[in-house]
Amino acid sequence: MIRYSHTRLQALLSARFVEAGVSNDVAETTARVLVEGDLLGHHTHGVKLANGYLKDLSTGHAGGNPSRLTIERSSPVAALYDGHYLLGPYLVNHALEACAGVAREFGVGMVSLRRSHHIACLAAYLLPLVERGLIPIIMSSDPAVASVAPYGGTRPVYTPNPIAIGIPGREQPMLIDVSMSTVTNGTVNKAHASGVRLAHSVILDGYGAPSDDPSAFFGDPPGSILPLGGQAFGHKGFALGLMVETLTAALSGFGRKDAPQGWGAAVMVMVIDPVCFGGREAFLDETDYLARRCWESGEVEAGQHVRLPGQAGLTRRDEFLREGIPLPADVVTELEKALGGPAMAAEVAAL
Amino acid sequence: MIRYSHTRLQALLSARFVEAGVSNDVAETTARVLVEGDLLGHHTHGVKLANGYLKDLSTGHAGGNPSRLTIERSSPVAALYDGHYLLGPYLVNHALEACAGVAREFGVGMVSLRRSHHIACLAAYLLPLVERGLIPIIMSSDPAVASVAPYGGTRPVYTPNPIAIGIPGREQPMLIDVSMSTVTNGTVNKAHASGVRLAHSVILDGYGAPSDDPSAFFGDPPGSILPLGGQAFGHKGFALGLMVETLTAALSGFGRKDAPQGWGAAVMVMVIDPVCFGGREAFLDETDYLARRCWESGEVEAGQHVRLPGQAGLTRRDEFLREGIPLPADVVTELEKALGGPAMAAEVAAL
Secondary structure, three states, rough: OOOHHHHHEEEEEEEEHOOOOOOOHHHHHHHHHHHHHHHHOOOOHHHHHHHHHHHHHHHOOOOOHHHOOOOEEEEOOOOEOOOOEEEEHHHHHHHHHHHHHHHHHHHHEEEEEEOOOOOOOOHHOOOHHHHHOOOOEEEEEEEOOOOOOOOOOOOOOOOOOOOEEEOOOOOOEEEEEEOEEEEOOOHHHHHHHHEEEEEEEEEEOOOOOEEHHHHHHHHHHOOEEEEOOOHHHHHHHHHHHHHHHHHHHHHHOOOOHHHHOOOOOOEEEEEEEEHHHOHHHHHHHHHHHHHHHHHHHOOOOOOOOOOOHHHHHHHHHHHHHHHHHHOOOOHHHHHHHHHOOHHHHHHHHHH | OOOOOHHHHHHHHHHHHOOOOOOOOHHHHHHHHHHHHOOOOOOOHHHHHHHHHHHHHHHOOEEEEHHHHHEEOOOOOHHHHHOOOEHHHHHHHHHHHHHHHHHHOOOOEEEEEEOOOOOOHHHOOOOOHHOOOOOEEEEEEEEOOOOOOOOOOOOOOOOOOOEEEEOOOOOEEEEEEEEEEEOHHHHHHHHHHHOOOOOOOOOOOOOOOOEEHHOOOOOOEEEEEEEOOOOHHHHHHHHHHHHHHHHHHHHHHHOOOHOOOOEEEEEEEEEOHHHHHHHHHHHHHHHHHHHHHHOOOOOOOOOOOOOOOEEEEEEEHHHHHHHHEEEOOHHHHHHHHHHHHHHHHHHHHHH
């Protein structure tokens, strides 16, 4: 299997964005975040997205110039950004770095971001902050899309609404990136495209009957995804989905009520510095202790150790940095479209 | 069925705490928060707890004097409290009010609280802040207890680790209070005491086999509770449980590594003011719109409208304020112990 060099991928994608009129720093950050998604193994939210970003840049829906970002309100520790659909990875990274500086001084920094373009893989933002001993938190929703139904309802109202958080640890940092629905839109789309059933009955068809058939989601009336917790405990996932929805869209002042069109995101970004609370060493002592307790908690399946969130991704990342990234076929196809043909894709394969 | 007056309950419980050496403001706040739990219908986390609090006060483990609280670190927007096992409702309420003042000025305020005594029902703290247009967030864990197993593990490592958040809304404020496990310790204890099965197989016995028998939890080796998401999606609940664990215990610098004994809590308290972000009106416009979309999203069970988190509790609360609280028998028994006999319990029944 061909393995792709992360540095070549990044350089070529960045150059392609610049060619499409994106300014250098926005192009570089976006390329870096996309490749980072693949490095962690999240191939649905990595370089595969570049082609869609380029399409939205060509229509003018997505922006590539940092001047699109306006800071609508600010205090010494908090701000409201309006992204005017500037590429999301630049906006989120900008917000995280602003929050990091504030957190160092005050303990916590927070940005509410409205009208971002798509923000790719949430886990891909965490490591640079975690490596500095900070705790980054990102929540996201897309007010232009409805795919998840309220618990007890049959029609989709909101999105999977993920929460991501990075947790420093000496032995094993944790990178958490989980949606508040049973599965994501991506999982349903992928199963539908491949013509396979889902592993569990986490779809409701348009009449509210549970199904593992992804085509039920695309029916008429349209189906929906069950909240995390499913049929038994979906009230919890529904509550958490509403939490993310309100801390992102409602807090930013721009959401479903504004009936936005096109790819976008409402985002909450926060950074916490343990130094301003119980201290860095005590924090790391506790997370290291917790990690060991989890690893030593036995095995439901013999030979299957407990894995901490992000542990598999970070192991994969180490390997991919050394050996290159084995991109799946569907990703390569999209990448070729983004980079302008098979010749370009072959070029990035060089390690 | 006897209905108990919330004002009489509060006054008598408060007096009982004062009698046990608790200072007036701590006694009043604790009694108010306990009764508020019952007003919202959370009877396992209401006045039933008072007797346990009194026991811990009598041994000296729990404290009733506000001077126990020390502020170990602070910035203009964040602080680390050490509660030295002062009664939790006072500590959490103190932290929330401090954060509310900060949030008005800066947008966000945050307190990390270590060595609190038990903090009762998280939902019971939210309404006073929500009514002022603020967003209170509370996360909690108990580093002295292990009941939930990591996803893929068979031995309990951490606690149900709830997240609570209050969301202002003109038509319907939302009060969210959900644990990151399938069920809580309370649910398991209650089923065990009543000799009934759980509604779902959310327990692992000591060998990792799923069970709906609560006695499997109390076996040797001990069983555990599955994370939210259960056997299929428990990696998400596990991740969220670790998020709460680290934002509470690790951030406060005091957790499982310190092997604490006795009833306690590590808590994160945060308050956000929408005025400093997208604005109060835009926030309420969006949450009202979202609430209507949820209500109009159809019905999986005919006649069973979608309910927003806290909606049933707030309706109940209105009724209980007017008509008195119909306390369950097990709560009355505990209450009688706390108040010193049936005569006292009869007295609080007067409306």
